Amino acid sequence: MKDEELAGRLREAAEAHRPDRARMLARIERGMAGDPAARAVRPPRAAHPWLRVAGATVAVCGVLAAGAFAVTSAGDDGGARGGRVAAAPSSASPSPTAKAPVAPGGLRPEDGPLWTGGVVDPHSNPYWAQSNVTLRTTEPLSALTVELRVAETGGVNSTGSWRSLPEPDFTVSVNESGGYLVYRWTLRPGRTVPAGTHTFAGQYNHAEGDRDATGDYVTARAVRTSGAKAAVGDRFGRSR
Incomplete structure (x- = not known):
């Protein structure tokens, strides 16, 4: 079949088609009225089994990594990174409550x-x-x-x-x-x-x-x- 002949038949089919306007309007009205049947949504495709396993593994690894980071951060007081830090002299003094001879x-x-x-x-x-x-x-x-x-x-x-x-x-x-x-x-x-x-x-x-x-x-x-x-x-x- 030549391309010109195929194109002609497609035009004839398109011109012969008459959409059912009443049926289309009825579906639109049902959708606006909240009819669930008019708003059906395709359910998500189930993930392949090996994808589900991989996803679970990644989630577990993420939790373990977060936990390890939290423990490391909580135990780090900064003293192990820079050695001793010089500070201004302190004027700390004891409480003046002692009464017994001490000197x-x-x-x-x-x-x-x-x-x-x-x-x-x-x-x-x-x-x-x-x-x-x-x-x-x-x-x-x-x-x-x-x-x-x-x-x-x-x-x-x-x-x-x-x-x-x-x-x-x-x-x-x-x-x-x-x-x-x-x-x-x-x-x-x-x-x-x-x-x-x-x-x-x-x-x-x-x-x-x-x-x-x-x-x-x-x-x-x-x-x-x-x-x-x-x-x-x-x-x-x-x-x-």
Whole structure:
């Protein structure tokens, strides 16, 4: 059959076709009225069995991967990635509640308006440490001497010191005496320590490892502007 003949027959069939308009309108009206039969949707083709198995495997793997990530994230505190991080000196201090004698000479942490406490700074490391001394006074002081004694436990040598009070108001010395590295801060004549909380700190190297600070202690002797004297002391490393 030639192409021209086929095309002619198709045109004749198309012209002879008369759509049933009434039937088509009835179907449209049923669809608008919500007839489910007019809106039938072809059901999805069932997946091939091997596709279903593959899909389930992928889902399980996804859950396991998510769980592993969550566990890893929860256990990572950042400390294992960068080693030790340098931080600003901490002024952490113990609670001023101890009453029992804790320093040589029977000194207590509190005497009248004066209180002191000593702790090793939490930013210390296995080679270097900082001992923090906190001094609190509710009255101005006209004289003050603070002594920090760090026991010679091996490799102990000074790397510096500081205090929160003005530097020109104090003379500072560091020396070795009787098995201790001794830091001494002395208020200069004519200067005054105001009421408040003040910090003194000694820094030092030491033998590698966790250093035992239970042999360290601090003492502070002061004269109030009223003329009354006060003396306090505290040991490091004791239970608080």
